[in-house]
Each structure stands twice: as C-alpha cells, then as structure tokens.
Amino acid sequence: MIPVLEHWNSDALLAMPFDQYQRYRLSAEAIFLLKQAAGAHDQRWRILDVGGFFPPRNGVMPLQAFFPDDETLVVDTAEYVGAGYQQADGTKLPFDDQVFDIVLSCDTLEHIPLPGRNSFLAELRRVASRAVFLAAPHNLTNVATAEAMLRAYLSQLQMHNPMLDEHVEYGLPQAALVEAWLAAEQLDYLAFESGYLAHWQLLMVLKHLLFRQNQRDAMHANFDALYNQRFYTYDQRGPGYRKIYLIATNGQLDSSLHALVERSLQPTPTDPASDLLSIVLPVLTSTAYDTVLFQQALTAQLEQFKHDQQAQSQQLAQVQQQLALQASSFEQIHDLERRLLDASVLAAQLEAEKRGVQAQLEYLHWQHSLVQQQLNRSLPQRITDRLRQLWRKFR
Known part of the structure; x- marks a missing residue:
C-alpha cells in the first residue's frame, strides 16, 4: 500500500505549484516505503536534494517542507545563503562517499548538458548509501510534442519559459541511455511514469494564463491546491510527462516498492x-x-x-x-x-x-x-x- 500522510495534505504543501508538489510527494512516498522496508520509521535519515533550489516559501524549500523530521540539504548552482542550502555542482559533489541515506534529483537531469549526464548520475550514486530517486521529463511518447505546443502557445502570449528553452538546447534525456548506464553499473532499479501528460499540458496552459492576471499569487495557490488535493493520485500514471527511477545503491529494492510501478500501470479510467x-x-x-x-x-x-x-x-x-x-x-x-x-x-x-x-x-x-x-x-x-x-x- 502506498501511504497517505496527513502532513502531505497540509495547506502549505497543497499550495505548491502542481508539478513541484507532484514530484516531491512522489519522492516522499518512495522514501516512506524505503524506511518501512528497512524498519527505520523512527530514524532520522540524511537526505540530499541535488538541483532542488527554489526561492523559499516562508523560509522553507520543498525538500524541507516534505521532510521536516529528517536531516535535509539542498545543493544547486544558485547563489543563496540560508539554512539547509549549499552551492555546489551536481557533477562534482563536495561530499564523501555514501554520506547521505537518500539522494533526490527532481527535474534537473534535463538541464545538464549531454556530455555531463553520466558524471551527474555517478555522483548521485556515489554519495547515496541506500537509494537514488531520479525524476525528470524524458523523451517519452508525445512529451517533446507537448512541450513544442506549449512553447508555441507561449509565443502567442508573447511569453517564454527559459526551462523549456533549455530542454531544447540540451535535449530531453533518453530513457535508453539512462537504463544503459544503470545496466553497466549493475544497479537494481524501478522505472515508472508520472504526471499524466494530457493534464500536465492543460495545467501548464492554465498556469501561464494565470500569470497574466491580477492577484495571481492567490489564484495560483487556490488552483494548485485544488489540483494537488483531487488529481495527484489520478495523475500517477502513463502516458506521463516525466519518468521516475528509484535506484538501489546497495543491494536490492524491497518488493513493497513495486506498488509505485503498479499504480503507474493502471489503465487510464474513463473520466468525463x-x-x-x-x-x-x-x-x-x-x-x-x-x-x-x-x-x-x-x-x-x-x-x-x-x-x-x-x-x-x-x-x-x-x-x-x-x-x-x-x-x-x-x-x-x-x-x-x-x-x-x-x-x-x-x-x-x-x-x-x-x-x-x-x-x-x-x-x-x-x-x-x-x-x-x-x-x-x-x-x-x-x-x-x-x-x-x-x-x-x-x-
């Protein structure tokens, strides 16, 4: 069973942008299952988020918000001084081997130039003693087309999204290349899709429309809270916008983690x-x-x-x-x-x-x-x- 913790449905977390809430809640579900399999519910794990800097909301970044009972650290290339943050390059992490229990990387791999991606993956694995949670939009079926349509739509609104521009510049990650690296490293892993693509595309259109409105902060918060509360579970399926890799850096993944894969493989229900x-x-x-x-x-x-x-x-x-x-x-x-x-x-x-x-x-x-x-x-x-x-x- 995939857990649903009361903390994840707090007003502060539900008000996060829908795609941010989606990937961090999914990582929280995976880490809960990892702790459960290790019999470590009460342990305080060390969790590293590589590339997870966002301007803190109420002084707290997404990683800290979802894991308040663990020891968390965010590293990124942005210049920022604050608790739980350190400036560092993900391809050359300044840490000893296996000093973190879990290493996350959410929507960062696609912003690494292609020649540095294997080094990036190797660094995530090196500093993680238990597992790596890797989430990123991949060149899955229709994902590139959906992004191209979104960029065209934004150009009509005389807007642009620099993150999408980098997706084009560096190219979306290829699942075959990631899995070839995992096979070469002989690592046990689970792979599944997340972020139902049709909804991701629609919600991105609506979000950018809201950017043109007055009092948009409150409107964004209400919009995201409604989606996060009602559609999160529904959208953990394919065809998805991003692909998730849960990678064991030491041994095998417990069978309970397969619940994440099984949920993503459920057929899309007919929903009016x-x-x-x-x-x-x-x-x-x-x-x-x-x-x-x-x-x-x-x-x-x-x-x-x-x-x-x-x-x-x-x-x-x-x-x-x-x-x-x-x-x-x-x-x-x-x-x-x-x-x-x-x-x-x-x-x-x-x-x-x-x-x-x-x-x-x-x-x-x-x-x-x-x-x-x-x-x-x-x-x-x-x-x-x-x-x-x-x-x-x-x-």
Whole structure:
C-alpha cells in the first residue's frame, strides 16, 4: 500500500505549484516505503536534494517542507545563503562517499548538458548509501510534442519559459541511455511514469494564463491546491510527462516498492471530467490566441493614435509658431504706423513753427525797412519834419 500522510495534505504543501508538489510527494512516498522496508520509521535519515533550489516559501524549500523530521540539504548552482542550502555542482559533489541515506534529483537531469549526464548520475550514486530517486521529463511518447505546443502557445502570449528553452538546447534525456548506464553499473532499479501528460499540458496552459492576471499569487495557490488535493493520485500514471527511477545503491529494492510501478500501470479510467478538460485545451489555446490578436490590434491602434497625436502636436506647434511670427509682424506694422503718425505730427508742428518764424522774419524785415528809410533821409529834412510836428502841436 502506498501511504497517505496527513502532513502531505497540509495547506502549505497543497499550495505548491502542481508539478513541484507532484514530484516531491512522489519522492516522499518512495522514501516512506524505503524506511518501512528497512524498519527505520523512527530514524532520522540524511537526505540530499541535488538541483532542488527554489526561492523559499516562508523560509522553507520543498525538500524541507516534505521532510521536516529528517536531516535535509539542498545543493544547486544558485547563489543563496540560508539554512539547509549549499552551492555546489551536481557533477562534482563536495561530499564523501555514501554520506547521505537518500539522494533526490527532481527535474534537473534535463538541464545538464549531454556530455555531463553520466558524471551527474555517478555522483548521485556515489554519495547515496541506500537509494537514488531520479525524476525528470524524458523523451517519452508525445512529451517533446507537448512541450513544442506549449512553447508555441507561449509565443502567442508573447511569453517564454527559459526551462523549456533549455530542454531544447540540451535535449530531453533518453530513457535508453539512462537504463544503459544503470545496466553497466549493475544497479537494481524501478522505472515508472508520472504526471499524466494530457493534464500536465492543460495545467501548464492554465498556469501561464494565470500569470497574466491580477492577484495571481492567490489564484495560483487556490488552483494548485485544488489540483494537488483531487488529481495527484489520478495523475500517477502513463502516458506521463516525466519518468521516475528509484535506484538501489546497495543491494536490492524491497518488493513493497513495486506498488509505485503498479499504480503507474493502471489503465487510464474513463473520466468525463478528464475528457472535458481534453476538449477544453484546444479551445483555451484558440481563445488565448484570439485574445493575443485582439491585444495586438489594440496595441497597434494605440500606437497609431499616439503617432497621429504626435503629428497633430507637431502641426499645432508649427501653426503656433506661424501665428507667433504673424503676431510679431503685426506688432512691427503697428509700431511703424505709430512712428509714422508721430512723424506726421512732428512735421506739422515744424511747419507751423516755420511759418511763425517766417512771419517774424517778415515783420523784422518791414521794421528794418522803416528804420532804413528814416536813416536815408537828410538831417535838414528830419529837422524840418520835427519842427512841423512841434508847430502843429503848439498851434
């Protein structure tokens, strides 16, 4: 029987992203069965998670959240300082042989360049005394196609997922190559699929739609909690998105671990809800595409409006400049008119003053003529005239 611990259904764990919850709960189920087979329920195991760094939620990373009663350590290449974390390269782990009971690696192998993958697997095995839990998307049936469709969908939303880009750059792991390495190392292992592919693809579409919404953190938490609580067990089957390898590094795996494989091989039941979700997927994709086209049209209209508004602003500025020039010209004309009027008034004043001066000159000339006439008369005549005046006065 595969256990269901109450802790796994806590609100904090159920709020994890669905694909993260899926792989860490599956690892917790496997380690519970390993402890049960070893009679070590009460033992505190040392568990290493290689490549499992995620920004801590409430100060706790996924490994610590699922294994609070064990001694846990996460190593990754990210620069981070915090409890339970150490920066290290998975292909050159800085630990002695078999210092950890269990070594996990969840969705990391596909981000290792192909030449380093065997070294990566060898390091996981070297530091694990009991078992390695290896989970990663592999090049299974339709997985590459599902990822290609998701990338195309994201491009329509003008989004991209750098993790999916690395899947293309490095290539998805080949199950045949992993199993060839396991056979060469003569290791006992179990292999099974997880993450029902049709649901993984649909949920990834919905999750990226939520990234475009306001208050998306709360919406993501509610969305993931609903899936994790109701669909986790249902989706532990093929065709899956990822392949799981549970590898014994010392001896053989207990038969109780085969329950994980048997669950994954159960036939997919006819489920109306699941069928409906499969129908909804292309509709959502098409709707999202139409939404993007509508947004692009609105953006183009807004850009055209801005361009037209800028052109109108430039035209208005030119008109204002011309009006300013015309106003300046009118002011200059008015100034000239005022000056001409002032000049006309001054000219009239000068003309009047000229006529006054001429009259005065004419009067002075007349006076001068009289004086000159008197001066020109002889002295005897002036005396005779004077005597005549006196005679007439005293007569």
